[in-house]
Amino acid sequence: MRIRTPPRLLELAGRSLLRDQALTMSTLEELPTELFPPLFMEAFSGRRCEALKLMVQAWPFLRLPLGSLMKRPCLETFQAVLDGLDALVTQRVRLRRWKLQVLDLQDVSENFWMVWSEVMAGGCLPNDMWNRKPVQDCPRMGGQQPLTVFIDLCLKNRTLDECLTCLFLWVKQREGLLHLCCKKLKMLGMPLHNIRNVLKIVNLDCIQEVEVNCNWTLPVLAEFTPYLGQMRNLHRLVLSDVDVSRYISPEKKKEFVTQFTSQFLKLRYLQKLYMNSVSFLEGHLDQLLSCLKTSLKILAITNCVLLESDLRHLSKCPSIGQLKTLDLTGIRLANFSLVPLQVLLEKVAGTLEYLDLDDCGIVDSQVNTILPALSRCFELTTFNFRGNPVSMATLENLLCHTIRLDNLCLELYPAPRESYDAGGTLCRSRFAQLGAELMGRVRDLREPKRILFCTDYCPRCGNRSFYDLELDQCCC
Numbered sequence: 180m181r182i183r184t185p186p187r188l189l190e191l192a193g194r195s196l197l198r199d200q201a202l203t204m205s206t207l208e209e210l211p212t213e214l215f216p217p218l219f220m221e222a223f224s225g226r227r228c229e230a231l232k233l234m235v236q237a238w239p240f241l242r243l244p245l246g247s248l249m250k251r252p253c254l255e256t257f258q259a260v261l262d263g264l265d266a267l268v269t270q271r272v273r274l275r276r277w278k279l280q281v282l283d284l285q286d287v288s289e290n291f292w293m294v295w296s297e298v299m300a301g302g303c304l305p306n307d308m309w310n311r312k313p314v315q316d317c318p319r320m321g322g323q324q325p326l327t328v329f330i331d332l333c334l335k336n337r338t339l340d341e342c343l344t345c346l347f348l349w350v351k352q353r354e355g356l357l358h359l360c361c362k363k364l365k366m367l368g369m370p371l372h373n374i375r376n377v378l379k380i381v382n383l384d385c386i387q388e389v390e391v392n393c394n395w396t397l398p399v400l401a402e403f404t405p406y407l408g409q410m411r412n413l414h415r416l417v418l419s420d421v422d423v424s425r426y427i428s429p430e431k432k433k434e435f436v437t438q439f440t441s442q443f444l445k446l447r448y449l450q451k452l453y454m455n456s457v458s459f460l461e462g463h464l465d466q467l468l469s470c471l472k473t474s475l476k477i478l479a480i481t482n483c484v485l486l487e488s489d490l491r492h493l494s495k496c497p498s499i500g501q502l503k504t505l506d507l508t509g510i511r512l513a514n515f516s517l518v519p520l521q522v523l524l525e526k527v528a529g530t531l532e533y534l535d536l537d538d539c540g541i542v543d544s545q546v547n548t549i550l551p552a553l554s555r556c557f558e559l560t561t562f563n564f565r566g567n568p569v570s571m572a573t574l575e576n577l578l579c580h581t582i583r584l585d586n587l588c589l590e591l592y593p594a595p596r597e598s599y600d601a602g603g604t605l606c607r608s609r610f611a612q613l614g615a616e617l618m619g620r621v622r623d624l625r626e627p628k629r630i631l632f633c634t635d636y637c638p639r640c641g642n643r644s645f646y647d648l649e650l651d652q653c654c655c
Contacts, residue, residue, distance in 0.1 A: 207237035215239060220292050223248050228259035235263030238279045246284040246330070247292060252342040261349050268326055268356045284330040284346075285362075327358040334369040334377065347380050360385035367392050371399055375406075383409040390417040397423045397459050401435040408442035415451040423458045436463045443470035451477040453506075464489035471498040478502055479535075482509035487516065494519040494526070502527040506535040508563075513540035517548040524552035531556050537591070538566030543573045554580040563591040565633045565643075571595040571613060575620060582624045590630040592617075594646070598634065605634050605644070614646030 210218075215234065222230040235243070245260060264282065328350065332343075339347065350359050361381045366374055367390070383406060391403070400421050407413075423432060436459050443449070452475055454460065460467070461484045475498055490512075493499065505527065512520070524531070534556065546569060562581070569577075574595055581587060595617070598610035614632045621627055632646040 204233060204237065207233055210237075212239045216292060220248065223256055226253065226256050228255060231256060231259040232263035232266075235260055235279070236266055241278050242281040242283055243279055244283045244285075244292075246286045249284070249286075249342070252340070254341050254345060257342050258345060261345070264326065265349075265353075268353055280327060282326065282328045284328060286331060325356055325358050327360055329360050329362070331363040332361050332377065332381070333365040333367065334374060335365070335367040337369060338373065339377075347377065351380055358382060362386065363388045365390040365392075369393070371395075371402060374403075378406050384411055386410045387412055388415040389413060390419075392417070392419040394420045394422070397421060397427065397432065397435045401438045404439045404442050407439075408445045411445055412448055413446050414448055415453075416446075416449060417453040417455075418457055419453075419455040421457045421459065432459065433463075435459070436466060440466045440470050443467065444472060447472050449473050450475060453477070453479040454481070454483065455479070456482045458484065460485060460489065462486050462489065465492040468492055468496040468498065471496070474498055474501040476501065477504040477506075479504065479506035479508075480510060481506055485510055487514075487519075490515060490519040490523075494522040499523070500526050501530050503530055503558075504533040505531060506533070507539060508535050508537040509539070511540050512545070513542060515545075517541070517545045521549050521552045524549060524556060528552060528555045528557070530558060532558050532586075533561045534559060535561075535563040536567065537563045541567040541569070543569050546573050546577060550577065550580045554583060557584060558586060559584050560586050561589045562587060565591045565593050566635070567593050568596050569593060571597050571617075574617060578617070578621055579624065588628045590627060592630070592632050594632055594634045594644075605637075607644070610634065610644070611646065618646070 215238065219231070219234050221227075222234060249257070260282075264279075267279065328346075330346075338344075350357050359381050362385060364381075364386050371393075389407070389410065391400075393399075395403075400418075407416075427435070439459075440463075449471070450473060457480075460480070464480075464485060465488075478499060499505075505523070524534075534553075541564075562584075564577070574592060577592070581590070594605070594610050595613045598613055599605055610632075617632060618630070621630060630647070634644045636643055
């Protein structure tokens with residue numbers, strides 16, 4: 180019968196090797212597998228660079244989740260890991276039990292290292308946790324499986340930090356031996372010419388989520404679009420703050436918009452599309468919608484100027500029939516016919532879970548148009564109708580039409596128009612009275628899970644007051 184050494188004694192023995200600088204390739208070959216994670220953590224936090232190099236070369240698992248250890252990156256220790264990998268990548272070192280295939284630099288929420296330490300203390304050895312690769316690994320290159328490096332990128336500064344600079348240089352110099360896979364890419368301020376240098380190194384096929392919020396003009400967006408079209412596995416796109424320069428002619432604007440929208444023909448896995456404060460959509464939404472090749476689950480067009488014809492095109496788009504989320508926050512609809520919105524809600528009634536019509540300027544005369552369709556959205560869990568100047572009577576009617584929406588968990592409605600005086604100033608006592616009346620009438624009809632009546636933004640503090648079970652005033 181084999182007697183197993185207790186995990187705690189094994190860990191102490193391993194630490195002694197680190198302390199005495201006695202780690203060698205031969206000792207690592209004989210080191211129990213379960214000692215590698217706790218010893219690696221200690222070597223990494225203690226900046227024991229030579230030990231790190233050797234441990235990376237002898238790493239006995241498929242995956243090295245380094246990202247969760249790099250909350251405060253240290254160039255010296257990161258370079259030591261890359262140096263250790265270098266011998267493996269160039270095949271200068273091949274240990275008997277070497278298995279490493281994935282260097283994971285993603286900042287995962289689950290702390291794998293701490294989980295390992297806790298289960299080690301209990302004597303449980305979860306080897307499978309370390310041998311799992313990330314879901315949907317990148318495609319093979321040249322028939323072989325090179326070392327794959329997974330990373331999420333947030334390009335928020337004008338230049339890369341020193342660790343990213345080091346990584347990209349290392350990858351570039353080993354082209355064909357490594358596979359740099361980025362699944363989530365955020366561009367939040369870096370100039371386009373620097374972003375280009377990053378995109379030339381990253382495998383664009385791997386990217387699944389992209390967020391662009393760089394205050395670009397339309398011509399700059401047009402320069403980026405060829406890269407967007409190469410992200411063929413893209414699932415989620417967020418585009419914010421794109422302005423049309425007043426110096427661009429209508430012909431040139433149409434050309435740039437066409438360059439951008441035509442890329443969506445290549446995005447056959449796109450499911451979530453968010454466009455906020457994008458000024459070129461006005462009168463051109465049909466161009467974008469006609470290029471969609473998949474059924475969207477989330478569509479958010481917020482704080483944009485649209486024409487009534489854009490809303491009509493949206494209601495007829497075949498790619499929105501399976502929507503779970505529709506967000507039109509800040510789209511001014513006051514002077515529109517809401518028949519297209521009614522048609523749209525009828526089309527998605529069987530799937531829609533989240534509907535946001537905040538600050539759309541919808542008035543009393545428009546609300547009745549959408550009520551029959553709204554009352555059939557039985558999957559709806561969240562409904563936001565704040566920021567629409569409607570009367571007490573209209574609110575009561577609206578609430579009556581949500582009586583059968585049993586899945587509603589959160590409802591946000593505007594304060595009745597009668598809560599304000601002739602100059603538009605909120606009368607708090609009147610709002611509290613009307614809020615109590617509305618809440619009472621809702622409870623006569625059904626038992627709401629969470630319902631709020633909200634005022635307009637306060638001109639002094641910028642916050643809203645709301646009525647739940649009692650009045651909650653803004654901070655001023």
